[in-house]
Amino acid sequence: MIDVAGLEVGYSDTLVLQGISLKIPEGAVGLLGPNGSGKSTLIKTLLGHLKARSGSGSVLGLDIARRFLDIRQRVGYMPERDCFFAGMNGIASVAYAGQLVGMSYADAKQRAHEVLNYVGLSEERYRAVDSYSAGMLQRIKLAQALVHDPKLLFLDEPTNGMDPRGRDEMLELIRDISSNKGIHVLVSSHLLPDVEAVCRDVVVLAGGEVLAQGDIESMRVSAGGSYVVRIRGEHEPFERALTAAGCTVAQGERATLRVTLGDGAGTDVVWRAAREGGVQVRHLEPSRRSLEDVFMEALESVGSEGER
Amino acid sequence: MTAVWLVFRHTLWQLVWGKKILVVAAAAALPIGIAALVGPVLPDDDIQKIWISLVMGVFVQLMLPLTAIAFALGLISDEVERGTLLYLITRPNAKWTVVVAKCLAYLAVATAMILLALIGLYAVLRLKPGAAAIDEVGGIAAVAPALLLGAIAYGGLFLGVGTVFRKPMIVGVIFAFGWEGLLGNIPGQTRLLSIVYYIRIMIGRATNEGTRFMQGMHVDDGVGVPSATASAIVLIGIFLAGVAIAIWSFGRKQYALSRVQ
Amino acid sequence: MALYDQGYRHWDGALSGHATRWLTITQHGVRQALRNKWLVGLLLLSQLPMIGLSFVAYGMLQAGDRIAQMEGADAAAVRMAEGLGADFFMKLVPMEIFWVVVICAFAGAGLVARDRESRALEIYFSRPLTRLDYLIGKFGIIFTFSMFATIVPSLLLYAVAVICQPTMGYLKQTWTMPFALAAVSIVISTSASAVVLAFSSLGSRYRLVAVGWIGFYFVSIGFAQMLFGLTKQPEFTIVGFMNNLERVAIALLGATVRREYDYSWMWSALVLAVLTFGGLLLVLRRVRAVEAVK
């Protein structure tokens, strides 16, 4: 879908992308990286806004240096920052965005209604976009990116500023687009759970280089024999009982315990310890690495500090 | 008091390094440019006339209101629009300190700009032989007090306008170039309502050529023209009223600063 | 019985080619702007000078009728061509320029500035558009309105002058006039549009841009008049934006050269060309999808 070889891109005196090579597969792919890692630069280069100093690349088989107009015709881009056509209502903005790709006025208008329904902007579509809330702006940005039925979507921080419900709905839309409608999606986000929820593959960039790439499931292999446990009640006797049974106990995130069982032991030692300590086990789960762990480890492996 | 000094220093720095100073500098360069272009062509006798007409025309009509629009209107409203006001009002200092500090910064910058422009113009005109005639009618010392008082009056007024209104630019421009330009030039009692009138009277009374100029412009058409002192008092009064309104309005207002798009 | 997908549907309609993409921006912008009643009002007001001058022309034609009765039709045609000649149409030009400036402040100052303020440029350039497409499209919008305030009144005024003539003599004498009027309209509209766009691309608050543009117009006139008034040297009027437009219009129409314009029109044309191309280049430079790296 996206193919990049030895791409070097920079602004006046700094080189942002240090000659990266990538093959981004079809489907939903997450693009991760700390600030300043070159994510936005990569997207801007793929859209033809920035010229590569060296190296080459193609999007949907089209060369990024020469055919960027054709690329933009087939790609939908949802920018990170709030942006809108001032003084227009929702329908007019989306229709105009369609016309700018070359749709006829009638087609664009009809498509605009359809797409706005899809992204969940109902009555608000007749209101001026200037008065939209952050969540509505995100939705209309998605509608504008979708209006010409692109083959590929670039989504830059798609859930920024949305409240929990809005976020869930946005993620549901992205999942639907990418898995049911056959539109490939590249999601760049700082919210790793979001990426985890919608993407199959990820690319991790840092300092203008590719740090890790692959499908999320295989990256998150579980560390066998280790469990995440959350209890309610006195910690001390419970932990003592576990240690006595040959387990090692460590503090996990969000008030959880990370319990590693002794060799050959089963989860029943946890239950016994719970009975002994007189506590409730509220949560028990084989521990897996979260995408956040994967991300942090990848960063630590290169020891990249950089500026964020 | 430290707070006043801090905000004063910061505002001064904002004004000096901001973009708006370019507009004022352009206005300051205008009379100098005219003098430089016109000077060589003109007979020496006209030099007094040029000095006074540039002071009365460009300085009073353009430079003073423009300085006030550029520097005073935005003192509060710019911080509101950008949202940076929040950092000033959520600190343990009384609100009036902000207004007073910003007002002082305006006075400093406006005074400096006007004096520089005036000295520049004077210097260019003095290059001509026989230009000493300017001093006979009244040089910098004669016109500067009126101009500075004018700048103070405009500044106070616009500080008030810029605090009361959310988008003060239109109000300011209409007042400075509409109201002032119109009322100040219509003979009769209505011009007592304009600021330019008092500035012109002060300049006119301080200079010989200015008096003639006043008669030419029907400023001095006989009866009831205020004295220089009275004019000065009016100008200072306008300044104080403007600042008072600004302090009152700023203290009362609740600034619900929302995310800037 | 069939169930239809109520969610997202694919679309595979035809897309128009890239060549007329700028036209979309122009059409859309014009339509958008016309929804503003104030602008419509201004556009109508901009026709007032023409209506006023039409009455003047009509009055002169009444006089022409009497001449025709007394001295014959040919003589009347010659007299008419003198009375309703270049100098008569030249009266319309300063008024047209004034209205163009007002309309540009109203409908042109925000064209790029508002796109910068609301970051709409990011949406524009995520589409298959080049910066030139954008520039031409935006230029088209304000050019259209400017032309409405220039070419329409001047050609209508000429039409009034022709229609009311008793003979074809006037038409024969002045047939080049409509072309000259069109050329003047294009010069005024092009340079005003280009300069106001340049102003618009410099700021992101359109009110400030409008104030700056009006200021530029009046200050440059004031500067020119003041210099000319003090020195009586005509060359100084070249610093006035409007003065240059007038100087070129005088040359194109072949009107009488007033004392303040006593220099070659080529100089004015050069100033206007520099302003126009400089302005357009500035817009191209200022309009970018990618801003400085953050």
Place this chain on the structure above:
Amino acid sequence: MTTNPQPEPVTMKPATMKKTPAPVDPSAPVVLNHVSRWYGEVIGVNDIDVSIPGGVTGLLGPNGAGKTTLIRLMTGQIRPSKGEVRVLGESVWNNPGIYRRIGLCPDLDSFWETMTGYEFVRYTARLAGYSAGDASTRALAQLDRVKLTHAKDRKVGGYSKGMRQRVKLAQAMVHDPELVVLDEPLTGLDPVGRREVIELVRELGEQGRHVVVSSHILHEVEAMTPRILLIHRGRIVAAGEVHDIRAMIDEHPHRIEIECDDVRALARRLLEFDDVIRVAIEDDAKRLRVETVRPDDFYSRVPELAIETGIGIERMTSSDDNLEAVFHYLVK
């Protein structure tokens, strides 16, 4: 982290406890006394009567719920239309002195762009009343704390969004305030930055400072504090510890997923208990979904059951016990 979660009473709260407002504690750091605030016709917050106790509190709510209004009221930016806001025992409106004790990190992305990060933080410190020398030391210390030392001499205008967020945090903490109010402090930060700021908030709490922090990202709020204040349509919907709040919501049965060796055997045993209202076996016959109306009783029973039957319970999770579930139940 070194803090253990405080032991909580394991007694089940009777159903009648539901929706009894917590008594307002007048000595709490933030007290809102029947506060309403409207903007013209539009209501921002409506009759809020609540005290925010010390420590870290997460302020949650959908867009337009009144969070920002509440924050503005707490920090004295606006005056309540009705009622009174007291912070640290003082009234906040028109009381500049209180800002010695409050630090605010606004959600506005506004700066004097041409100042450097250091100059900005130092300026705010000086405005808070510190001498030039003190202000410099403090600014440097705070910039170090938010990991901006390497960029302290660059202009804020050239900062990335994450750096701007950090500089705002430094500014909020530079005068060692007793109460820190953080409005969406994680916006624009990358995963590393998010982790650091979450850590920072917890640290502030441990140092005994009071923190009110608003955010949309629920799992991050959960990582900062167990205690929340949930606001919806201008009113407080819930206040307290997430798990307690969840326990009080009894109209929604608690769903628990269990993965074990012999699902059918476990299902049979579970159906014997009267608090279990539904047991469903998932398609792959390896997982059970249980719904209970008295989760406390249910959980107390599980260890015994697991040991007694010997069916190895590999996994037991509930999506209903976290903040996300609480949020969705209460904000309809």
